[in-house]
Amino acid sequence: MGMPDANGQGPPDGLPDLPPEWGRIVVPDDASALAEEAERVRRELRAGHRQATRRRWRSALALPLLVLTVAVLTTLAGLVAVTWPRTDRGGRPTVAGSYDPSTDPVGRPLPALDLVDDAQAPVPLRSLLPAAILLVDACPCPERVAEAVAAAPPGVRVVTVVGGRTVPPAVTGPDVRRLADPAGGLRALLHASPAPGTVGVLLVDRTGTVVRTVPAVGSVEDYRADLAALAG
Known part of the structure; x- marks a missing residue:
């Protein structure tokens, strides 16, 4: 209890x-x-x-x-x-590595520009090196193209480039590669606006280095020595 x-x-x-x-x-x-x-x-x-x-x-x-x-x-x-x-590229073509279009391109790598052929297919410009690149957007100037072909050593391509996307009919022989530059990257690299009756030239060696630029060519003699050296 x-x-x-x-x-x-x-x-x-x-x-x-x-x-x-x-x-x-x-x-x-x-x-x-x-x-x-x-x-x-x-x-x-x-x-x-x-x-x-x-x-x-x-x-x-x-x-x-x-x-x-x-x-x-x-x-x-x-x-x-x-x-x-x-940085605004302003519609410029694709560029590998650093690329300032305001600097002198001589001695520098050629930007990885993609141009187009007459079938509108992309063509990497670096795949055509070594090359003498003639900007014929201001003048077809077949005589300037013909003398470049005659002076180019074996293994060096002659490439003609126009603006826009339309590649004009050939005005020279089959030894010339004809392309168009829709974005205008090569003209910007040359630092020169198209001048009527003139051709601009860029010489690029097999390593992709820009060797010489000529904004307005008088004749092939303006760059013959550098053109011959591209084969080395």
Whole structure:
């Protein structure tokens, strides 16, 4: 049986012993006397429930917020990469390596320009080296082309280039490769605007180095020695 309380009374028959540290347990005859205590217990339970709910919401929102933050940062990084200021190529042909059209090209690598043939197929200019490249966009000048063909040593190509995309009919023999430069990259490299009745020349060796430029050719004698050296 249970231990007696402070008044020497034990617990009612059939009930288990209560911890002595609980002290004297008084059960009122009127249950309304416990209303205040019951309300306090309900408030504590509600407060605990709200705290548990907030903890669950914080845990549930943590992962979506992390994913959203990573997505926003990734999007911002992409926008910065796209909108970062960069040099405007102005529709120029593709160039391998650094290429500043304002500098003297002599002694520098020929940019990797892609021209087009009469079938509108792309032709990498570097695949035709060594070459004497004649810009005939201001004048067909067949006599200038013919003397270049006659002076070119074996293995050195003569390439005529016009602006736009249309390659004109041949005005010389089959030894000339005729191409068009839609982007105008070679004319920009020569640093000279087309002048009526003139032909510009670029001489490029087999390593892709520009050896000589002549903005307006008077005759093949203007570049004969450098043309002969291209075969070396």
